[in-house]
Amino acid sequence: xxxxxxxxxxxxxxxxxxxxxxxxxxxxxxxxxxxxxxxxxxxxxxxxxxxxxxxxxxxxxxxxxxxxxxxxxxxxxxxxxxxxxxxxxxxxxxxxxxxxxxxxxxxxxxxxxxxxxxxxxxxxxxxxxxxxxxxxxxxxxxxxxxxxxxxxxxxxxxxxxxxxxxxxxxxxxxxxxxxxxxxxxxxxxxxxxxxxxxxxxxxxxxxxxxxxxxxxxxxxxxxxxxxxxxxxxxxxxxxxxxxxxxxxxxxxxxxxxxxxxxxxxxxxxxxxxxxxxxxxxxxxxxxxxxxxxxxxxxxxxxxxxxxxxxxxxxxxxxxxxxxxxxxxxxxxxxxxxxxxxx
Amino acid sequence: xxxxxxxxxxxxxxxxxxxxxxxxxxxxxxxxxxxxxxxxxxxxxxxxxxxxxxxxxxxxxxxxxxxxxxxxxxxxxxxxxxxxxxxxxxxxxxxxxxxxxxxxxxxxxxxxxxxxxxxxxxxxxxxxxxxxxxxxxxxxxxxxxxxxxxxxxxxxxxxxxxxxxxxxxxxxxxxxxxxxxxxxxxxxxxxxxxxxxxxxxxxxxxxxxxxxxxxxxxxxxxxxxxxxxxxxxxxxxxxxxxxxxxxxxxxxxxxxxxxxxxxxxxxxxxxxxxxxxxxxxxxxxxxxxxxxxxxxxxxxxxxxxxxxxxxxxxxxxxxxxxxxxxxxxxxxxxxxxxxxxx
DNA sequence: TTGTAGGCGTTATCAA
DNA sequence: TTGATAACGCCTACAA
Numbered sequence: 001x002x003x004x005x006x007x008x009x010x011x012x013x014x015x016x017x018x019x020x021x022x023x024x025x026x027x028x029x030x031x032x033x034x035x036x037x038x039x040x041x042x043x044x045x046x047x048x049x050x051x052x053x054x055x056x057x058x059x060x061x062x063x064x065x066x067x068x069x070x071x072x073x074x075x076x077x078x079x080x081x082x083x084x085x086x087x088x089x090x091x092x093x094x095x096x097x098x099x100x101x102x103x104x105x106x107x108x109x110x111x112x113x114x115x116x117x118x119x120x121x122x123x124x125x126x127x128x129x130x131x132x133x134x135x136x137x138x139x140x141x142x143x144x145x146x147x148x149x150x151x152x153x154x155x156x157x158x159x160x161x162x163x164x165x166x167x168x169x170x171x172x173x174x175x176x177x178x179x180x181x182x183x184x185x186x187x188x189x190x191x192x193x194x195x196x197x198x199x200x201x202x203x204x205x206x207x208x209x210x211x212x213x214x215x216x217x218x219x220x221x222x223x224x225x226x227x228x229x230x231x232x233x234x235x236x237x238x239x240x241x242x243x244x245x246x247x248x249x250x251x252x253x254x255x256x257x258x259x260x261x262x263x264x265x266x267x268x269x270x271x272x273x274x275x276x277x278x279x280x281x282x283x284x285x286x287x288x289x290x291x292x293x294x295x296x297x298x299x300x301x302x303x304x305x306x307x308x309x310x311x312x313x314x315x316x317x318x319x320x321x322x323x324x325x326x327x328x329x330x331x332x333x334x335x336x337x338x339x340x341x342x
Numbered sequence: 343x344x345x346x347x348x349x350x351x352x353x354x355x356x357x358x359x360x361x362x363x364x365x366x367x368x369x370x371x372x373x374x375x376x377x378x379x380x381x382x383x384x385x386x387x388x389x390x391x392x393x394x395x396x397x398x399x400x401x402x403x404x405x406x407x408x409x410x411x412x413x414x415x416x417x418x419x420x421x422x423x424x425x426x427x428x429x430x431x432x433x434x435x436x437x438x439x440x441x442x443x444x445x446x447x448x449x450x451x452x453x454x455x456x457x458x459x460x461x462x463x464x465x466x467x468x469x470x471x472x473x474x475x476x477x478x479x480x481x482x483x484x485x486x487x488x489x490x491x492x493x494x495x496x497x498x499x500x501x502x503x504x505x506x507x508x509x510x511x512x513x514x515x516x517x518x519x520x521x522x523x524x525x526x527x528x529x530x531x532x533x534x535x536x537x538x539x540x541x542x543x544x545x546x547x548x549x550x551x552x553x554x555x556x557x558x559x560x561x562x563x564x565x566x567x568x569x570x571x572x573x574x575x576x577x578x579x580x581x582x583x584x585x586x587x588x589x590x591x592x593x594x595x596x597x598x599x600x601x602x603x604x605x606x607x608x609x610x611x612x613x614x615x616x617x618x619x620x621x622x623x624x625x626x627x628x629x630x631x632x633x634x635x636x637x638x639x640x641x642x643x644x645x646x647x648x649x650x651x652x653x654x655x656x657x658x659x660x661x662x663x664x665x666x667x668x669x670x671x672x673x674x675x676x677x678x679x680x681x682x683x684x
Numbered sequence: 685t686t687g688t689a690g691g692c693g694t695t696a697t698c699a700a
Numbered sequence: 701t702t703g704a705t706a707a708c709g710c711c712t713a714c715a716a
Contacts, residue, residue, distance in 0.1 A: 025711055055460045058709080061691085067441075075426055075427050084423070085418035100440055228625065286570075365701085368702085375701075401694095402694075403696085404695075461709090
């Protein structure tokens with residue numbers, strides 16, 4: 001076995017090319033400030049030595065890691081992983097790496113400060129609405145503005161940049177679709193209470209009901225947890241009530257799927273007995289039986305826009321005077337889980 | 343707006359506590375080598391100044407980033423994102439951060455060398471079977487052994503450490519289940535050709551057919567792409583053949599779902615007309631209609647074991663003399679997409 | 685156009 | 701037990 005060769009440094013390349021380290025550095029970062037001939041010599045030397053830049057040294061010197069951190073409540077959830085995919089594409093297109101943190105537990109701020117204030121990541125993409133962005137902003141002692149973009153969930157703090165879907169409007173449109181189909185007895189499976197998007201969707205539900213002069217039956221508004229299991233439980237609770245709605249707006253597709261599944265086990269058919277509209281348009285939605293009518297969130301765009309915004313902020317390197325808020329629309333995708341009432 | 347305070351360094355803390363920087367460093371990394379009283383003074387100073395360690399400087403000095411890189415073909419796929427979740431848990435429990443790279447394109451080696459040889463990541467978790475691990479090993483010039491664990495896909499290279507499921511055996515068990523149900527006309531939807539796991543599953547399929555004295559009808563072996571869309575296409579091709587099998591082993595659950603979906607559109611029912619067994623046990627499998635019979639891969643365990651192994655290697659910091667191969671079993675989960683023949 | 689020199693913030697070695 | 705000092709590898713004034 002060969003003796004371990006040390007990985008070559010910029011000095012090794014310099015020696016090899018018979019120039020100074022400074023020149024090598026220039027060739028790498030601003031090639032036009034170097035004469036053609038030396039540039040070629042240096043490039044050859046880089047190849048010969050197999051040099052790769054040491055990022056740690058570079059970060060230390062530049063005080064920038066060219067890395068961003070994405071924090072999500074549960075990266076195993078396809079919703080977030082789809083976004084992550086877009087985040088990685090956009091980030092690596094701009095020369096940034098992506099660190100991922102999931103299920104940030106008890107002390108999120110300490111956690112995040114470890115990442116952000118310690119030169120590991122230059123900015124934060126926050127997909128976890130349960131984090132307290134007010135306190136997070138406190139991380140940033142000087143008040144300069146920690147590069148931060150909150151996405152997906154409505155930020156409780158208008159001070160932070162955000163990219164979100166208009167959950168309220170989207171919910172209204174989903175419910176209006178049901179109402180347009182002639183439904184009047186409409187239920188809602190809502191998300192977990194900590195979640196801000198859930199509140200917006202509930203508000204949208206109520207607004208759409210109100211504008212149509214329909215009353216909300218509290219027994220038909222049941223809480224879930226944004227997963228399939230909880231959709232089943234929601235169905236159970238609704239089935240236990242005195243009467244049944246003819247249509248239900250589920251806070252997301254997972255819950256819609258669990259809900260429909262449970263309905264079927266109880267001998268009820270969707271859409272024959274109950275129409276169901278979901279939210280998100282997850283991958284399986286078109287292939288489910290029945291194919292799910294749902295509000296499609298532009299997840300790619302959420303990831304791409306949020307990342308672009310974050311990197312712009314990082315590179316502008318200036319205090320964000322005015323926070324930017326991007327609001328994206330959701331699109332109603334009509335499939336077969338909803339049909340005319342009666 | 344306040345003037346930007348520079349983030350405090352270890353020197354600031356030292357001044358504050360009236361000790362040397364070396365002492366502060368010791369308090370942070372080996373507290374017992376410091377007297378009780380100074381330790382307290384230093385800790386207080388750390389709190390007062392709001393000091394956080396600069397990871398870039400630390401990495402430079404230590405020649406280690408305490409970061410690992412996970413490379414997957416498509417992190418948006420729930421299969422990989424579930425694993426990622428486990429990877430992050432395990433890694434952060436051991437004080438490591440996780441960088442994620444997805445869809446590594448044309449020149450994967452260059453890409454990866456950028457990460458690994460440049461002190462950004464200390465090791466690689468490779469979930470992309472399309473990467474050439476032979477050439478990847480070449481990254482490691484001295485032959486010391488780049489810390490690398492390949493997972494999920496059968497590594498074409500026995501030289502690299504791996505954590506995999508026994509795809510062949512799992513496939514055999516899936517098909518035996520079908521045979522045990524009395525099926526004799528059995529088809530197979532296989533994965534994309536670049537994929538090694540697909541070959542193993544095909545081999546398992548053939549082995550199980552062979553041992554039961556059944557012949558494989560080539561018209562019933564159709565290729566897909568591990569996604570739902572391709573499952574539909576596979577069904578189309580099978581429906582176009584002279585006769586139909588009574589049971590099908592799908593290379594993964596996504597294809598099983600697309601397949602069943604298409605069948606239903608053609609007026610065929612699963613499991614009444616055709617039984618289908620899938621592979622993976624993705625989240626929606628129990629909620630699909632019919633609930634999917636499938637081979638469950640221990641995805642959490644894959645992620646956890648692979649990560650543990652990688653970090654062990656990194657921290658042992660010694661040439662891996664013998665590559666380690668961990669083979670995990672898959673479990674048959676019988677639900678309702680398969681039933682007795684006839 | 686190129687080179688010299690200094691410092692980014694840490695930790696390990698060596699002395700005290 | 702503590703402190704001074706010297707790297708780790710890079711970039712960027714400033715000088716030549």
